[in-house]
Amino acid sequence: MVQLWCQGHCFRPIAAVIFDKDGTLADVxxxxxxxxxxxxxxxxxxxxxxxxxxxxxxxxxxxxxxxxxxxxxxxxxxxxxxxxxxxxxxxxxxxxxxxxxxxxxxxxxxxxxxxxPLTPPLPGVIELVQRLHRLGCALAIISSDRTSEIEAFLDTYHLKPFFQLWQGADELPTKPDPQVFLRACDRLGVRPEQTVVIGDADSDGLMAQRGGAAASIGVTWGWHRPPALNYCDCILASPLEIQIRSDEN
Incomplete structure (x- = not known):
């Protein structure tokens, strides 16, 4: 379990983090x-x-x-x-x-x-993924892209060993249906209330909110003009704004 700190919020205990891909992990x-x-x-x-x-x-x-x-x-x-x-x-x-x-x-x-090859990882996200993995946090990707493109991204940038699960829009339902989130939690073996969603779109926030996630962290670091996000517990401009600590209690 870990604690995630950002903008004065502390989310704990967290067993898993589910990322969006495009605009969150990948520069698209x-x-x-x-x-x-x-x-x-x-x-x-x-x-x-x-x-x-x-x-x-x-x-x-x-x-x-x-x-x-x-x-x-x-x-x-x-x-x-x-x-x-x-x-x-x-x-x-x-x-x-x-x-x-x-x-x-x-x-x-x-x-x-x-x-x-044309959509590399955004600055700081590899380090964020590595820190979460090092502290034992389960990691997954739920994307509106195709599953084959998620796999190509993970393979191209040698990130596959860090993720236990990834799902694209070719597997129904898709975001923001909370069943996507709940099914991912079930496959990871974690509880929804101990899972955080990180994404750059309202579909990520709505999915997390409707699925009973611990939190939804909105991110704007993939865009020159920050998106307006309406369903997040906090909105971050850089992966460096997330502090990760072990939660031993």
Missing amino acids: AHYLRVVAIARAVKIAEPFPNLKESLLQAFGVIGDHLDPTGLQAVGTRQENLIAAAAFVATQGIPWIAALERANAAFGEADREFSAKA
């Missing part, structure tokens, strides 16, 4: 923006008037990506459904709109197939 802001642009361009080839609307829907604002927007927070499937809805506004039948969006997403995916 630039990558997600260029992927969103590629998807919008390909979808809009037959419908040029859709490009700006798609970019806005994905959360591309000028030279940055909205950290609370669809591309940053939503699953691939949620992004695809939203894109298909825009295609359908052009008088395209729904199944054809879905096929158009799916084909465009597939083309963009092939252009940016090697995500892990």
Whole structure:
């Protein structure tokens, strides 16, 4: 068990920490923006008037990506459904709109197939993970990314030995459904009230809150423009703000 101290809060006793991946462990802001642009361009080839609307829907604002927007927070499937809805506004039948969006997403995916090498760990997160692991804290990842991408990230940066469990959005349900959190706790062999969730989105905070977690720690360290977070016990700008102590009582 450990104690987690941040901004005057002490969360204890803590047996496990569940991390989000993108924007929490991995630096994805630039990558997600260029992927969103590629998807919008390909979808809009037959419908040029859709490009700006798609970019806005994905959360591309000028030279940055909205950290609370669809591309940053939503699953691939949620992004695809939203894109298909825009295609359908052009008088395209729904199944054809879905096929158009799916084909465009597939083309963009092939252009940016090697995500892990382009999305390195954010400064300080490896040290945070290592400290938690060293003190015996169970660690997991629940992400809106695909499970294969979580594994690629862990393998690329030699982090797999530190984590007991990881789950992507291809395994239902997805965040913010509390069942995702509760199932992870069960698999880790820990109680929800002794588990902390660390993430950069309201979906992380809501999942933790609804699942009865010990705490939800919101983080802004993955974004140039900090996201507004509404369901957190505290919000941190750096991994260095988390102090970890052994809890022997």
